[in-house]
Amino acid sequence: EAQVTQNPRYLITVTGKKLTVTCSQNMNHEYMSWYRQDPGLGLRQIYYSMNVEVTDKGDVPEGYKVSRKEKRNFPLILESPSPNQTSLYFCASSSKDLKIAGETQYFGPGTRLLVL
């Protein structure tokens, strides 16, 4: 089944404790993104990747890091989480190839993060 998976789905942590949220897709998509969803703000893009080893900042990159060492994986790293990073995080993947994705981004189930 074609899908985007994220782990963990729920995470409670404390300020300053480094964490990683993993994201994996099995559709051979070259594009992957991270978004955060906050009440009243909708979804905002954090980072995106155009392919292996190629990443770029989205609208709200401060406090986050990403890496793309393999095509299928795009982990989100919070080196020193703070309470204002409490949010619902979504990973998404897509392809420029109209036959594969047709510009549509496919989303994972989300990771709910609480930073105390």
Add this chain to the structure above:
Amino acid sequence: GNSVTQMEGPVTLSEEAFLTINCTYTATGYPSLFWYVQYPGEGLQLLLKATKADDKGSNKGFEATYRKETTSFHLEKGSVQVSDSAVYFCALGGYSTLTFGKGTMLLVSP
């Protein structure tokens, strides 16, 4: 830069009522337009999309037409069901970046 404005919710309707959720946008160029739906406790699913002016996207009884002259992409459904209760997001962009509206919650009662 790009931006999306959609009507604030919640929108409360009775089953079988007509639904309209307004969405307008500002953008450079001619991006693709999308409606995504988020059911309670779930991720986002693509509902429909349109890639160029005058295109109509449709799915599950929902429709939206890409109107370049009014920079709009309003979502409509002729007869809503309780199972349509969800948050609806209008978005523009494509494979690398999506700009979302703030979302509109729809509540449908029996």
